[in-house]
Amino acid sequence: MTQENVRFDTILHGGTVVDPATGRHGKFDIGVTDGRIAAVGPDLSSGAASQKIDVSGKIVTAGLIDTHAHVYQHVTGKFGLNPDLVGVRSGVTTLVDQGGPSCMTLGGFKHFLANKADSRTLCYISCYLVGGMEGHLYPDLHGPSGINVDHTVRVARANRDIVRGIKGHAEIGGASRWGLDVLKLAKEIARQSELPLYIHLGQMWPSVEEGDVPDADELIRALVPLMDPGDVLAHPFTRHPGGFVSMETGEVHPVVFEALDRGVLVDVGHGSHFSFEMAKRVLDAGVRPFTLGADLHGYNVRIPAEGLDADERESNPFAGAAPFSLSIAMTELLALGLSLDEVIATVTMNPAKLLHMEDEIGSLAVGKVADVSVMELVSGRFKLSDNSGVDVVTDTLVTPRFCLREGRMFESDSPLIPPPFYV
Ligand SMILES: [Zn+2]
Numbered sequence: 259m260t261q262e263n264v265r266f267d268t269i270l271h272g273g274t275v276v277d278p279a280t281g282r283h284g285k286f287d288i289g290v291t292d293g294r295i296a297a298v299g300p301d302l303s304s305g306a307a308s309q310k311i312d313v314s315g316k317i318v319t320a321g322l323i324d325t326h327a328h329v330y331q332h333v334t335g336k337f338g339l340n341p342d343l344v345g346v347r348s349g350v351t352t353l354v355d356q357g358g359p360s361c362m363t364l365g366g367f368k369h370f371l372a373n374k375a376d377s378r379t380l381c382y383i384s385c386y387l388v389g390g391m392e393g394h395l396y397p398d399l400h401g402p403s404g405i406n407v408d409h410t411v412r413v414a415r416a417n418r419d420i421v422r423g424i425k426g427h428a429e430i431g432g433a434s435r436w437g438l439d440v441l442k443l444a445k446e447i448a449r450q451s452e453l454p455l456y457i458h459l460g461q462m463w464p465s466v467e468e469g470d471v472p473d474a475d476e477l478i479r480a481l482v483p484l485m486d487p488g489d490v491l492a493h494p495f496t497r498h499p500g501g502f503v504s505m506e507t508g509e510v511h512p513v514v515f516e517a518l519d520r521g522v523l524v525d526v527g528h529g530s531h532f533s534f535e536m537a538k539r540v541l542d543a544g545v546r547p548f549t550l551g552a553d554l555h556g557y558n559v560r561i562p563a564e565g566l567d568a569d570e571r572e573s574n575p576f577a578g579a580a581p582f583s584l585s586i587a588m589t590e591l592l593a594l595g596l597s598l599d600e601v602i603a604t605v606t607m608n609p610a611k612l613l614h615m616e617d618e619i620g621s622l623a624v625g626k627v628a629d630v631s632v633m634e635l636v637s638g639r640f641k642l643s644d645n646s647g648v649d650v651v652t653d654t655l656v657t658p659r660f661c662l663r664e665g666r667m668f669e670s671d672s673p674l675i676p677p678p679f680y681v
Contacts, residue, residue, distance in 0.1 A: 266291050266307040267665055272314030273632065278603040279320065279610075279621030288318060290628040293664040298624060313632050319602050320622050321351025321629025321661055323609035324584050326492065326527045326551020329379060330358030330367055330390065336556040337393035339674070344554055345377025347672035349658025350584055351629040352619060354609070355381040356456060356492075356527075356551070357425030360389030361406065361413035368420055376663055378629070380613065382423035382456050383414050385444035393557055397431060397463040402439045407446050414451040422613050423490070424448040425456050428481045429500050431463025433472050438480055445484050454523075454612070455489045457481065460496030460531055474499035475506055482513045487521030490612070492551065494524050494540050497533035497646045502540050510543040518545065523612065526604070528587040529553035534648045537594055549612055550591065550604040552584040559674050581676035585633065585656045590642055593652040598635075628665040633658050641679045651681055 266289040275286040275298070282298070289297035289305060303310065328334065329341040338358055345353050359367035359381050372379040384390055387406055388399045398404075414421045426444030441457070448455035459478065472480065477500060485491065491514070494502040502510050518524065526532070526547045559581065584605065591601045610620020618627050636655045643649050655678055658670035 264289065264297065264305055266296060266302070266305055267309070268662065269302050269305060269307040269310045270313045270318055270630065270632065271303050271310055272312055273316045273318035275318045275622060276598060276602045277320060277622040278599050279607040279616070280623050282622070283599060288622060288630060290630070290662065290665045293628050295622055295624050295626050295628050298622060315634065316659060317633045317635060318622070319631050319633070320606040320620050320626070321663065322349060322584060322605045322631045323352040323354070323613070323620065324350045324552050324605070325354045325525050325549040325609045325612065326356045326553040327353040328358055328390065328553070328555035329353055329355050329371060331371060333363060333366055334358050334390045335392035337390060339554060339556055339559065341371055341375035341377050341379050343672045343674050345375065345379070346661055346663050346668035347670065348583055348585070348675055349631045349633060349661045349670040350377065351631065351661050351663045352378040352380065354422060354551070354613070355379065356553070357382060357384040358390040360384040360387055361410040362387055363389050364413055364417060364421070368417070372420055376668065378663070380420050380422050382425040383410065383421045385410060385424055385426040385440070385447050393555060394462065397435065400432065400440065401436050402443060405440065405443045407443055407450070410447045411450040414447070414453060421453070423454040423456050424451060427458040427462060428477060429458065429460060429462045430472065430474050430477055431461055431465050433477050434465040437472070441481060441484060448489070455485065456525070457485070457489070457491055458527070459491060459493045459502070460498035460500045473505070475504050475511070478511055479513050482517045482522070485517055485522045488523065490523045490525050491517065492525045492527035493529065493531060494545060494547065495526065495533055495537040496531040497536060497644070498531050501536060502545065503536055508539070510540055510545060514545065523548040525549045525551050526587065527551045527553045528582060530558035530645050532590070532644050533646050534644050534650055535646065541594055547604055549609045550584070550587055550601070552582070552587050554583065554674065583675050585658050586642070586676060588656040589652060589654065592654055592656065593642060593650055628662050630662040631658065632660050636678065638678070639681050641681045
Protein backbone atom coordinates (compact mmCIF):
# COMPACT_ATOMS: atom_id res chain seq x y z
CA MET A 259 0.00 0.00 0.00
CA THR A 260 1.47 3.39 -0.90
CA GLN A 261 0.39 6.41 1.03
CA GLU A 262 2.08 9.20 -0.95
CA ASN A 263 -1.08 11.26 -1.15
CA VAL A 264 -2.18 10.79 2.42
CA ARG A 265 -1.00 12.97 5.25
CA PHE A 266 -1.12 11.36 8.67
CA ASP A 267 -0.95 12.99 12.06
CA THR A 268 1.05 10.04 13.37
CA ILE A 269 2.68 6.95 11.95
CA LEU A 270 3.68 4.11 14.28
CA HIS A 271 6.41 2.42 12.31
CA GLY A 272 7.94 -1.03 12.52
CA GLY A 273 6.01 -2.56 15.42
CA THR A 274 4.42 -5.98 15.78
CA VAL A 275 0.68 -5.51 15.58
CA VAL A 276 -1.35 -7.98 17.63
CA ASP A 277 -5.02 -7.39 16.87
CA PRO A 278 -7.24 -10.41 17.55
CA ALA A 279 -10.30 -8.55 16.21
CA THR A 280 -8.83 -8.48 12.69
CA GLY A 281 -6.64 -11.56 13.10
CA ARG A 282 -3.51 -9.50 12.43
CA HIS A 283 -0.32 -10.64 14.15
CA GLY A 284 2.78 -9.35 12.40
CA LYS A 285 4.78 -6.36 11.25
CA PHE A 286 2.45 -3.53 10.30
CA ASP A 287 2.57 0.24 10.41
CA ILE A 288 -0.38 2.18 11.76
CA GLY A 289 -1.36 5.58 10.35
CA VAL A 290 -3.53 7.88 12.47
CA THR A 291 -5.46 10.91 11.26
CA ASP A 292 -7.96 13.04 13.19
CA GLY A 293 -8.10 10.61 16.09
CA ARG A 294 -8.95 7.60 13.89
CA ILE A 295 -6.98 4.71 12.46
CA ALA A 296 -6.49 5.87 8.88
CA ALA A 297 -4.32 3.08 7.50
CA VAL A 298 -2.73 -0.23 8.44
CA GLY A 299 -0.05 -1.53 6.11
CA PRO A 300 3.28 -3.34 5.93
CA ASP A 301 5.14 -0.05 5.37
CA LEU A 302 3.64 3.43 5.60
CA SER A 303 7.02 5.07 6.21
CA SER A 304 6.97 6.92 2.88
CA GLY A 305 3.73 8.68 3.90
CA ALA A 306 3.76 12.24 5.14
CA ALA A 307 3.14 12.62 8.85
CA SER A 308 3.47 15.24 11.56
CA GLN A 309 5.17 12.64 13.71
CA LYS A 310 6.69 9.26 12.93
CA ILE A 311 7.34 7.07 15.93
CA ASP A 312 9.67 4.10 15.66
CA VAL A 313 8.03 1.24 17.58
CA SER A 314 10.25 -1.55 16.26
CA GLY A 315 10.72 -4.31 18.80
CA LYS A 316 7.42 -3.38 20.43
CA ILE A 317 3.91 -4.83 20.49
CA VAL A 318 1.17 -2.57 19.12
CA THR A 319 -2.41 -3.32 20.14
CA ALA A 320 -5.76 -1.62 20.28
CA GLY A 321 -5.97 0.58 23.38
CA LEU A 322 -6.14 -1.56 26.50
CA ILE A 323 -9.50 -1.73 28.28
CA ASP A 324 -9.53 -2.35 32.04
CA THR A 325 -12.93 -3.84 32.87
CA HIS A 326 -12.49 -3.53 36.63
CA ALA A 327 -11.26 -0.15 37.83
CA HIS A 328 -11.92 1.87 40.98
CA VAL A 329 -11.42 5.49 40.04
CA TYR A 330 -14.15 7.43 41.84
CA GLN A 331 -11.36 9.48 43.37
CA HIS A 332 -12.11 11.49 46.54
CA VAL A 333 -15.73 10.31 46.79
CA THR A 334 -14.92 6.65 47.48
CA GLY A 335 -12.31 7.63 50.07
CA LYS A 336 -8.91 6.01 49.81
CA PHE A 337 -10.45 3.32 47.61
CA GLY A 338 -10.74 5.43 44.45
CA LEU A 339 -7.58 6.06 42.44
CA ASN A 340 -6.80 8.80 39.97
CA PRO A 341 -8.30 7.71 36.62
CA ASP A 342 -5.36 8.72 34.47
CA LEU A 343 -2.77 7.01 36.69
CA VAL A 344 -4.74 3.76 36.23
CA GLY A 345 -5.62 4.71 32.66
CA VAL A 346 -3.63 6.48 29.98
CA ARG A 347 -0.49 6.89 32.08
CA SER A 348 -0.46 3.09 32.57
CA GLY A 349 -0.98 2.44 28.86
CA VAL A 350 -4.73 1.82 29.38
CA THR A 351 -7.11 3.89 27.25
CA THR A 352 -10.51 2.79 28.64
CA LEU A 353 -11.55 2.21 32.25
CA VAL A 354 -14.73 0.65 33.58
CA ASP A 355 -15.24 1.64 37.21
CA GLN A 356 -16.90 -1.30 38.96
CA GLY A 357 -19.55 -0.04 41.32
CA GLY A 358 -17.99 3.18 42.60
CA PRO A 359 -20.80 5.49 41.51
CA SER A 360 -24.42 4.83 42.48
CA CYS A 361 -27.73 6.29 41.34
CA MET A 362 -27.17 9.05 43.91
CA THR A 363 -23.55 9.85 43.04
CA LEU A 364 -23.27 9.22 39.30
CA GLY A 365 -23.60 12.94 38.54
CA GLY A 366 -20.38 13.69 40.40
CA PHE A 367 -18.59 10.78 38.75
CA LYS A 368 -19.52 12.08 35.35
CA HIS A 369 -18.87 15.75 36.00
CA PHE A 370 -15.72 15.65 38.11
CA LEU A 371 -14.03 12.46 36.89
CA ALA A 372 -15.20 10.99 33.60
CA ASN A 373 -15.61 14.28 31.72
CA LYS A 374 -12.23 15.56 32.90
CA ALA A 375 -10.09 12.42 32.60
CA ASP A 376 -7.95 11.85 29.53
CA SER A 377 -8.81 8.14 29.86
CA ARG A 378 -12.19 7.02 28.51
CA THR A 379 -13.98 6.45 31.82
CA LEU A 380 -17.15 4.36 31.97
CA CYS A 381 -18.81 2.47 34.79
CA TYR A 382 -20.94 -0.36 35.99
CA ILE A 383 -23.25 1.44 38.38
CA SER A 384 -23.49 0.08 41.91
CA CYS A 385 -26.69 -1.68 42.91
CA TYR A 386 -26.34 0.01 46.33
CA LEU A 387 -27.49 3.56 47.06
CA VAL A 388 -24.12 4.32 48.65
CA GLY A 389 -22.11 2.84 45.78
CA GLY A 390 -18.55 1.90 46.63
CA MET A 391 -17.93 4.43 49.40
CA GLU A 392 -14.63 3.65 51.16
CA GLY A 393 -14.50 0.27 49.41
CA HIS A 394 -17.74 -1.07 50.97
CA LEU A 395 -16.25 -0.68 54.44
CA TYR A 396 -19.55 -0.89 56.37
CA PRO A 397 -21.54 -3.99 55.38
CA ASP A 398 -24.77 -2.76 56.96
CA LEU A 399 -25.05 -0.09 54.25
CA HIS A 400 -25.20 -2.80 51.58
CA GLY A 401 -28.26 -4.78 52.61
CA PRO A 402 -31.66 -4.85 50.86
CA SER A 403 -32.77 -1.64 52.61
CA GLY A 404 -29.77 0.11 51.01
CA ILE A 405 -31.04 -0.64 47.49
CA ASN A 406 -33.66 1.22 45.46
CA VAL A 407 -34.45 -0.62 42.25
CA ASP A 408 -36.54 2.11 40.60
CA HIS A 409 -34.09 4.90 41.25
CA THR A 410 -31.09 2.89 40.04
CA VAL A 411 -32.91 1.73 36.90
CA ARG A 412 -33.95 5.31 36.13
CA VAL A 413 -30.39 6.63 36.44
CA ALA A 414 -28.88 3.71 34.52
CA ARG A 415 -31.33 4.26 31.66
CA ALA A 416 -30.81 8.01 31.58
CA ASN A 417 -27.01 7.66 31.42
CA ARG A 418 -26.46 5.00 28.79
CA ASP A 419 -23.43 6.93 27.52
CA ILE A 420 -21.47 6.06 30.63
CA VAL A 421 -23.35 3.29 32.48
CA ARG A 422 -22.57 -0.08 30.86
CA GLY A 423 -23.75 -2.52 33.53
CA ILE A 424 -24.78 -3.13 37.13
CA LYS A 425 -22.37 -4.17 39.91
CA GLY A 426 -23.21 -6.39 42.89
CA HIS A 427 -21.53 -8.89 45.19
CA ALA A 428 -22.16 -12.57 45.96
CA GLU A 429 -20.17 -13.35 49.04
CA ILE A 430 -20.86 -15.17 52.24
CA GLY A 431 -20.49 -12.20 54.58
CA GLY A 432 -23.46 -10.55 52.88
CA ALA A 433 -25.34 -13.84 52.44
CA SER A 434 -24.96 -14.50 56.18
CA ARG A 435 -26.96 -11.31 56.77
CA TRP A 436 -29.46 -11.18 53.93
CA GLY A 437 -29.37 -14.50 52.06
CA LEU A 438 -29.76 -13.91 48.32
CA ASP A 439 -32.08 -10.88 48.69
CA VAL A 440 -29.46 -8.35 47.61
CA LEU A 441 -28.51 -10.40 44.57
CA LYS A 442 -32.11 -10.77 43.49
CA LEU A 443 -32.58 -7.00 43.69
CA ALA A 444 -29.34 -6.41 41.76
CA LYS A 445 -30.55 -8.82 39.08
CA GLU A 446 -33.87 -7.00 38.92
CA ILE A 447 -32.05 -3.69 38.36
CA ALA A 448 -30.00 -5.29 35.57
CA ARG A 449 -33.08 -6.87 33.98
CA GLN A 450 -35.12 -3.66 33.97
CA SER A 451 -32.12 -1.60 32.80
CA GLU A 452 -31.37 -4.17 30.07
CA LEU A 453 -27.74 -4.15 31.16
CA PRO A 454 -25.38 -6.95 32.19
CA LEU A 455 -24.94 -7.80 35.86
CA TYR A 456 -21.36 -8.06 37.12
CA ILE A 457 -20.98 -10.19 40.23
CA HIS A 458 -18.03 -10.13 42.61
CA LEU A 459 -17.23 -13.60 43.98
CA GLY A 460 -15.17 -14.32 47.08
CA GLN A 461 -15.65 -13.32 50.69
CA MET A 462 -15.41 -9.59 51.36
CA TRP A 463 -17.29 -8.96 54.63
CA PRO A 464 -16.96 -11.02 57.83
CA SER A 465 -19.87 -13.43 58.34
CA VAL A 466 -22.38 -13.08 61.14
CA GLU A 467 -23.39 -16.29 62.87
CA GLU A 468 -27.14 -15.92 62.78
CA GLY A 469 -29.98 -17.77 61.15
CA ASP A 470 -29.68 -20.04 58.15
CA VAL A 471 -26.26 -19.13 56.75
CA PRO A 472 -25.32 -20.66 53.38
CA ASP A 473 -21.75 -21.83 52.99
CA ALA A 474 -19.57 -20.68 50.09
CA ASP A 475 -20.41 -23.71 47.95
CA GLU A 476 -24.17 -23.37 48.48
CA LEU A 477 -23.96 -19.68 47.67
CA ILE A 478 -22.42 -20.13 44.22
CA ARG A 479 -24.82 -22.97 43.43
CA ALA A 480 -27.74 -20.68 44.26
CA LEU A 481 -26.25 -17.62 42.55
CA VAL A 482 -25.27 -18.97 39.18
CA PRO A 483 -28.78 -19.90 37.98
CA LEU A 484 -29.75 -16.22 38.45
CA MET A 485 -27.17 -15.16 35.87
CA ASP A 486 -28.20 -14.59 32.25
CA PRO A 487 -26.08 -14.80 29.09
CA GLY A 488 -23.86 -11.69 28.96
CA ASP A 489 -23.75 -11.34 32.75
CA VAL A 490 -20.28 -11.53 34.27
CA LEU A 491 -18.79 -13.61 37.08
CA ALA A 492 -15.68 -11.94 38.50
CA HIS A 493 -12.71 -13.11 40.52
CA PRO A 494 -12.68 -16.77 39.37
CA PHE A 495 -9.13 -17.09 40.71
CA THR A 496 -9.80 -15.71 44.19
CA ARG A 497 -7.98 -17.22 47.12
CA HIS A 498 -10.97 -16.33 49.32
CA PRO A 499 -13.86 -18.77 49.88
CA GLY A 500 -16.66 -18.47 47.33
CA GLY A 501 -14.83 -18.49 43.99
CA PHE A 502 -15.01 -21.03 41.15
CA VAL A 503 -13.24 -23.75 43.12
CA SER A 504 -15.38 -25.76 45.53
CA MET A 505 -14.23 -25.74 49.15
CA GLU A 506 -15.56 -29.32 49.43
CA THR A 507 -13.99 -30.97 46.40
CA GLY A 508 -11.15 -28.61 45.39
CA GLU A 509 -12.53 -28.69 41.84
CA VAL A 510 -14.42 -26.17 39.73
CA HIS A 511 -18.14 -26.22 40.52
CA PRO A 512 -20.08 -28.04 37.78
CA VAL A 513 -22.64 -25.21 37.93
CA VAL A 514 -19.92 -22.83 36.63
CA PHE A 515 -19.53 -24.86 33.42
CA GLU A 516 -23.29 -24.87 32.91
CA ALA A 517 -23.31 -21.09 33.26
CA LEU A 518 -20.42 -20.62 30.82
CA ASP A 519 -22.19 -22.89 28.32
CA ARG A 520 -25.21 -20.58 28.58
CA GLY A 521 -23.06 -17.54 27.74
CA VAL A 522 -22.24 -16.18 31.19
CA LEU A 523 -18.84 -14.46 30.94
CA VAL A 524 -15.78 -14.51 33.19
CA ASP A 525 -13.72 -11.44 34.18
CA VAL A 526 -10.46 -12.11 36.00
CA GLY A 527 -10.79 -9.07 38.29
CA HIS A 528 -7.21 -9.60 39.47
CA GLY A 529 -7.18 -7.58 42.70
CA SER A 530 -5.16 -8.62 45.68
CA HIS A 531 -6.97 -11.94 46.01
CA PHE A 532 -5.59 -13.39 42.74
CA SER A 533 -4.08 -16.81 43.44
CA PHE A 534 -1.75 -18.68 41.07
CA GLU A 535 -2.86 -21.99 42.52
CA MET A 536 -6.58 -21.27 41.97
CA ALA A 537 -5.84 -19.83 38.52
CA LYS A 538 -4.03 -23.05 37.49
CA ARG A 539 -6.89 -25.23 38.72
CA VAL A 540 -9.54 -23.14 36.97
CA LEU A 541 -7.59 -22.85 33.69
CA ASP A 542 -6.67 -26.56 33.74
CA ALA A 543 -10.38 -27.33 34.08
CA GLY A 544 -10.89 -25.55 30.75
CA VAL A 545 -12.37 -22.23 31.93
CA ARG A 546 -11.16 -19.29 29.84
CA PRO A 547 -11.45 -15.68 31.03
CA PHE A 548 -13.32 -13.42 28.61
CA THR A 549 -11.91 -10.20 30.06
CA LEU A 550 -9.06 -9.24 32.40
CA GLY A 551 -9.94 -6.48 34.84
CA ALA A 552 -7.06 -5.37 37.07
CA ASP A 553 -9.19 -4.35 40.10
CA LEU A 554 -6.64 -1.86 41.34
CA HIS A 555 -7.84 0.30 44.20
CA GLY A 556 -6.37 2.45 46.92
CA TYR A 557 -6.06 -0.49 49.31
CA ASN A 558 -4.13 -2.80 47.01
CA VAL A 559 -1.75 -0.57 45.10
CA ARG A 560 1.43 0.43 46.84
CA ILE A 561 0.05 3.23 48.93
CA PRO A 562 2.53 6.03 49.49
CA ALA A 563 3.59 6.09 53.15
CA GLU A 564 1.78 9.37 53.71
CA GLY A 565 -1.46 7.72 52.57
CA LEU A 566 -1.71 5.51 55.67
CA ASP A 567 -1.35 6.36 59.31
CA ALA A 568 0.28 3.90 61.73
CA ASP A 569 -3.05 2.35 62.77
CA GLU A 570 -4.12 1.81 59.19
CA ARG A 571 -0.79 0.25 58.33
CA GLU A 572 -1.45 -2.25 61.12
CA SER A 573 -5.08 -2.95 60.29
CA ASN A 574 -5.13 -2.69 56.51
CA PRO A 575 -4.95 -6.23 55.13
CA PHE A 576 -3.51 -4.93 51.88
CA ALA A 577 -0.63 -2.91 53.32
CA GLY A 578 2.53 -4.41 51.87
CA ALA A 579 0.60 -6.51 49.31
CA ALA A 580 2.44 -7.55 46.15
CA PRO A 581 2.19 -4.64 43.72
CA PHE A 582 0.49 -5.24 40.37
CA SER A 583 -1.12 -3.47 37.43
CA LEU A 584 -3.05 -4.47 34.31
CA SER A 585 0.28 -5.17 32.57
CA ILE A 586 1.36 -7.43 35.48
CA ALA A 587 -1.98 -9.25 35.23
CA MET A 588 -1.28 -9.75 31.50
CA THR A 589 2.22 -11.01 32.36
CA GLU A 590 0.69 -13.53 34.77
CA LEU A 591 -1.77 -14.88 32.22
CA LEU A 592 1.15 -15.39 29.80
CA ALA A 593 3.07 -17.16 32.59
CA LEU A 594 0.02 -19.37 33.15
CA GLY A 595 0.20 -20.53 29.54
CA LEU A 596 -2.31 -18.37 27.67
CA SER A 597 -1.08 -17.24 24.25
CA LEU A 598 -0.19 -13.61 23.60
CA ASP A 599 -3.16 -13.29 21.24
CA GLU A 600 -5.51 -14.72 23.83
CA VAL A 601 -4.23 -12.36 26.53
CA ILE A 602 -4.48 -9.34 24.21
CA ALA A 603 -8.06 -10.34 23.33
CA THR A 604 -9.04 -10.14 27.03
CA VAL A 605 -8.02 -6.48 27.16
CA THR A 606 -9.09 -5.32 23.68
CA MET A 607 -11.60 -7.18 21.50
CA ASN A 608 -13.53 -8.96 24.26
CA PRO A 609 -14.12 -6.01 26.59
CA ALA A 610 -15.11 -3.88 23.58
CA LYS A 611 -17.84 -6.48 22.92
CA LEU A 612 -18.84 -6.49 26.59
CA LEU A 613 -19.28 -2.71 26.40
CA HIS A 614 -21.08 -2.93 23.03
CA MET A 615 -18.39 -0.62 21.65
CA GLU A 616 -16.75 -2.95 19.15
CA ASP A 617 -17.58 -0.54 16.31
CA GLU A 618 -15.39 2.09 17.96
CA ILE A 619 -12.67 0.49 20.09
CA GLY A 620 -10.99 -2.86 20.79
CA SER A 621 -9.47 -3.19 17.32
CA LEU A 622 -6.88 -1.54 15.08
CA ALA A 623 -9.05 -1.81 11.96
CA VAL A 624 -9.16 1.24 9.69
CA GLY A 625 -11.88 3.65 10.81
CA LYS A 626 -11.78 2.77 14.51
CA VAL A 627 -10.95 5.35 17.16
CA ALA A 628 -7.15 5.71 17.41
CA ASP A 629 -6.86 4.21 20.87
CA VAL A 630 -3.57 2.33 20.60
CA SER A 631 -1.31 0.78 23.25
CA VAL A 632 2.39 0.18 22.69
CA MET A 633 4.10 -2.33 24.97
CA GLU A 634 7.38 -4.13 25.17
CA LEU A 635 7.77 -7.79 26.05
CA VAL A 636 10.89 -7.42 28.17
CA SER A 637 13.00 -10.60 28.49
CA GLY A 638 14.68 -11.62 31.72
CA ARG A 639 13.93 -13.53 34.90
CA PHE A 640 11.15 -11.84 36.83
CA LYS A 641 9.45 -12.78 40.07
CA LEU A 642 5.67 -12.54 40.24
CA SER A 643 4.02 -12.86 43.65
CA ASP A 644 0.41 -13.43 44.65
CA ASN A 645 -0.84 -12.62 48.13
CA SER A 646 -1.14 -16.23 49.25
CA GLY A 647 2.65 -16.49 49.41
CA VAL A 648 3.18 -18.15 46.01
CA ASP A 649 5.97 -16.83 43.77
CA VAL A 650 6.31 -17.63 40.08
CA VAL A 651 9.37 -16.85 37.99
CA THR A 652 8.69 -15.87 34.41
CA ASP A 653 10.86 -14.81 31.47
CA THR A 654 8.56 -12.24 29.84
CA LEU A 655 7.36 -9.02 31.42
CA VAL A 656 4.65 -7.02 29.66
CA THR A 657 5.78 -3.41 30.00
CA PRO A 658 3.66 -0.50 28.75
CA ARG A 659 5.59 2.25 26.94
CA PHE A 660 2.93 4.69 25.72
CA CYS A 661 -0.56 4.86 24.36
CA LEU A 662 -2.56 6.97 21.98
CA ARG A 663 -5.98 8.01 23.21
CA GLU A 664 -7.93 9.22 20.21
CA GLY A 665 -4.59 9.91 18.57
CA ARG A 666 -3.08 11.85 21.50
CA MET A 667 0.07 10.42 23.04
CA PHE A 668 0.56 9.56 26.72
CA GLU A 669 3.81 8.10 28.10
CA SER A 670 3.44 5.16 30.49
CA ASP A 671 4.87 7.05 33.43
CA SER A 672 2.30 6.17 36.14
CA PRO A 673 3.83 5.54 39.57
CA LEU A 674 1.26 2.71 39.88
CA ILE A 675 3.24 0.57 37.39
CA PRO A 676 5.41 -1.67 39.57
CA PRO A 677 9.13 -1.73 38.72
CA PRO A 678 10.39 -5.10 37.40
CA PHE A 679 11.38 -7.56 40.11
CA TYR A 680 14.44 -9.25 38.59
CA VAL A 681 15.69 -12.52 40.09
ZN1 LIG B 1 -13.15 -4.38 42.72
